[in-house]
Amino acid sequence: MDTLTIIAYALILYGVFTLYIAYFKPKAIWNIGKIQGFVQLLTETGTVVFFSIVGIVTIVGGALLLMR
Numbered sequence: 672m673d674t675l676t677i678i679a680y681a682l683i684l685y686g687v688f689t690l691y692i693a694y695f696k697p698k699a700i701w702n703i704g705k706i707q708g709f710v711q712l713l714t715e716t717g718t719v720v721f722f723s724i725v726g727i728v729t730i731v732g733g734a735l736l737l738m739r
Contacts, residue, residue, distance in 0.1 A: 675736055682733030686726040693722035 692700055700706070709718045 679733040679736035686730035689726035
């Protein structure tokens with residue numbers, strides 16, 4: 672397994688975890704100060720949309736690296 676494959680899998684896992692956090696909002700993670708800063712700036716719905724976009728982009732990026 673080469674380095675790009677490892678990075679691709681890491682990106683896909685990161686995207687999946689980001690989507691999990693966005694939609695299930697586990698209290699231990701959702702109440703972290705940095706996420707609450709996003710909630711104050713973007714509102715809760717905006718934060719979910721932002722995390723969803725970041726998650727989808729990282730999953731697509733990882734998949735593109737795997738297809739390379």
